[in-house]
Amino acid sequence: MKNFKFYNPTKIFFGSDKLNVLGSEILKYGKKVLLVTGQGSVKRIGLYKKVVKILEKNDIKIYNLEGVEPNPRIDLVRKGTKIAKEKKIDIVLAVGGGSTIDTAKTVAAAVKYDGDPWEMFDKNNDPVAALPIATVLTLAATGSEMNNGAVISNKIENRKLSIHSDVLFPKFSVLDPTITFSVPQKHTIYGIIDITAHVLEQYFTHVKEVPLQDRWAEGIILTLMEESKKVLKNPKDYDSRANILLCSTMALNGLLAMGVEDERTTHPCHKLEHELSAYYDIPHGAGLSILLPNWLDYVMKNDISKFVQFGNRIFGLDVNKLGEKYTATEGIKLLRKWFKEIGAPLSLSYFNIGKEKFEEMADNIAPVGGYMELNKADIVNIFNMAL
Amino acid sequence: MKNFKFYNPTKIFFGSDKLNVLGSEILKYGKKVLLVTGQGSVKRIGLYKKVVKILEKNDIKIYNLEGVEPNPRIDLVRKGTKIAKEKKIDIVLAVGGGSTIDTAKTVAAAVKYDGDPWEMFDKNNDPVAALPIATVLTLAATGSEMNNGAVISNKIENRKLSIHSDVLFPKFSVLDPTITFSVPQKHTIYGIIDITAHVLEQYFTHVKEVPLQDRWAEGIILTLMEESKKVLKNPKDYDSRANILLCSTMALNGLLAMGVEDERTTHPCHKLEHELSAYYDIPHGAGLSILLPNWLDYVMKNDISKFVQFGNRIFGLDVNKLGEKYTATEGIKLLRKWFKEIGAPLSLSYFNIGKEKFEEMADNIAPVGGYMELNKADIVNIFNMAL
Secondary structure, three states, rough: OOOOOOOOOOOOEEEOOHHHHHHHHOOOOOOEEEEEEOOOOOOOOOHHHHHHHHHHOOOEEEHHHHOOOOEHHHHHHHHHHHHHHHOOOOOEEEEHHHHHHHHHHHEEEEEEEEOOOOOHHHHOOOOOOOHHHHHHHHEOOOHHHHOOOEEEOOOOOOOOEEEOOHHHHHOEEEOHHHHHHHOHHHHHHHHHHHHHHHHHHHHHOOOOOOHHHHHHHHHHHHHHHHHHHHHHHHHHHHHHHHHHHHHHHHHHHOOOOOOOOOOOOOOOOHHHHHHHHHHOOOHHHHHHHHHHHHHHHHHHOOOOOOHHHHHHHHHOOOOOOHHHHHHHHHHHHHHHHHHHHHOOOOOHHHHOOOOHHHHHHHHHOOOOOOOOOOHHHHHHHHHHHOO | OOOEEEEOEEEEEEEHHHHHHHHHHOOOOOEEEEEOOOOOHHHOEEEEEEHHHHHHHHHOOOEOOOOOOOOOOOHHHHHHHHHHHHOOOOOEEEEHHHHHHHHHHHHHHHHOOOOOHHHHHHHHOOOOOOOOOEEEOOOOOOHHHHOEEEEEEEOOOOEEEEEEEEOOOOOOEOOOOOOOOOHHHHHHHHHHHHOOOOOOOOOOOOOOHHHHHHHHHHHHHHHHHHHHHHHHHHHOOOOHHHHHHHHHHHHOOOOOOOOOOHHHHHHHHHHHHHHHHHOOOHHHHHHHHHHHHHHHHHHHHHHHHHHHHHHHHOOOOOHHHHOOHHHHHHHHHHHHHHHHHHOOOOHHHHOOOOOOOOHHHHHHHHOOOOOOOOOOOHHHHHHHHHH
16 A cells, blocks of 8 residues: 545535535534536526525525536636626635536636636646635536646637645535436436546556555446436436435545545546547546446556456356356446446447547646556557447 | 445555654654653553654653553553643554553543543533544554544443544554464454444445445455454465454444444444443454344344345345345344354353343443444344354
8 A cells, every 4th residue: 555645525415315414514604605507407497496485594605606517618717707806705605517517616716816727727726725615516527526636628729637635525425316317317327437537547556565545446337337227217317316426426525546546647538538529528427437448458468466456346256166257257248338328428429529629638748647557659549449 | 225425534554664754753743742652562562662663763752651451441541641641741642452442542531621531421421522532453453553433431331432523533553464373363353243244234234236345345344254263264364364354453443434424323333332331341343243133133024125235245145045034134143153163152142141131231322323222122132142
């Protein structure tokens, strides 16, 4: 195990009645809220109305920042920052999924940043101060509700970059599984794929002697495999939604990264996918579903030992009978099979994406670290495998 | 899954070089430290000297509270509180195991408590304020380094009680596996048993649909079983010490309790053991080793379903071949076998404890909740099984 620091002060309110804490928790930080939301789904499901009602009942003044898109844009961050500065906002509240939360986090930091917000991403100027952040999560996926990162896209530059800082931990997050009942099937699946990728990008490490972190990672994958099938049958299965939500939050809150690797240097498959969604604006989870199995197939040649464990513990493959090579490759085949069963795309052709930009995208990010260091040619190879 | 709140702001510095953070981290809270230590082992292993050197180098003034005993006493808390008040201490630093940390926590709270410190325990007056607390852990066992509880004994009243409050979370804890190299074999084992008990008392719950919490609990037990054998062979095996230390900290920091049960109502076997060590002053881990398998055997009759899962996932017992009853009972037999293999006691006769006080001890704590509600007769039965 490597030496590490672990710190995560985000307070989690988990359950079907937890929206009610919103008033008293927000009031700990002030009376003026910037309420960040997406493209209208929180209004359609009646959540926006509920949140506003609770805030108004507590005499909290609301300023709105609406319209966060998937692959959230720096433009909207600039708009939100302007409002937050002018109105002297006390706390930024995201009601939405990862994109909404990341927009809220970036606005909260940008208010305290002297310069254009994109500089924080572009010049690796991780923020050192931010307004308090809180979230009401509507989608199990990114884990942003309990971590210190944010990912923002710049469409003019075709770039999607991240910032990390302890000031970006939400003060609290409300995780109510019933809020996720109405998430469409497609986005439920993309969320599950995103969680799976978070786990496996941390799991596939060369750091030896991390048996607890390994088992906790495997625990998330096994749980997702069970619950994904249940939730597709019944989108209002409370326990399935709750278990997927918990998996999402636990997958990227620092626990699986303990003693494994510097988080900043890992998440290689995410780096590849960020290029894909920066250029083609496809859903993040869909891009990961296409890339993850191919990335795994490609980096396996570097060292199959962890892949053997994966095939054995996740799919019950008996390495003594089947041999190491077969157990390792079959594990990834079965992962692909699961993706297919739950309806996740496995090929770039699903989005009519061809090889035109592969060289350019690879150029942007090479080299990429992780289980195997990938140079430009490696990255192009993986993109080609995904065609 | 039940609704829950999760919050744990303790910063963990984990690794072989982490003692060095002590200066800068302490200085965030002030320049006057109450340094709480035990019965001299931290001096014998040279740790005390190292800590003092780092603090003095940072111009931090040290006041000592020495002599914390296992099953730490309220008397010493009173002494420490007096010093802390008189010297206007800024932060309480525990260098030791769970007893030392719990003493430090209680002193930190008692400074802000208007009344005798024992009232907090006796009258269930959980503290609402405390001085900042920090720890340098020397023994993997109690988990106190990353939780909000403290257990203190009152020898005059033969009682051992606990307090819980978010103000008792250490601000930071230094977990350096090399510091645990010199822990004697016996106490290494007792620590492992304590961790095992923490996990299983949370694992054996009737709350259904907690697959992730189950797998994370099983992950700790499986890891402890592997690492316990390694560390007995080589007490200076860094990775084994590190993995056991991580298991200890993760076993009782709130993660396994998520959505399972109110922590205050559980830990039934600990309640029984606290009576034992309150009356006979035996090592806590030894008492747990004797009681835990008997408690499990006894409460199993209430519902074997979780025990079947335990036998299957921990010991690989094939329930389809062996049947539910056998898988459940055999699982506990194999747990006992593991305890025996690592040299942990399985009977009260090991300490020459007879049945004289069973009725009195049972009277003190009945009823005890958990997997099965235990009345006085049940508790006496379990003590009798442990003879």
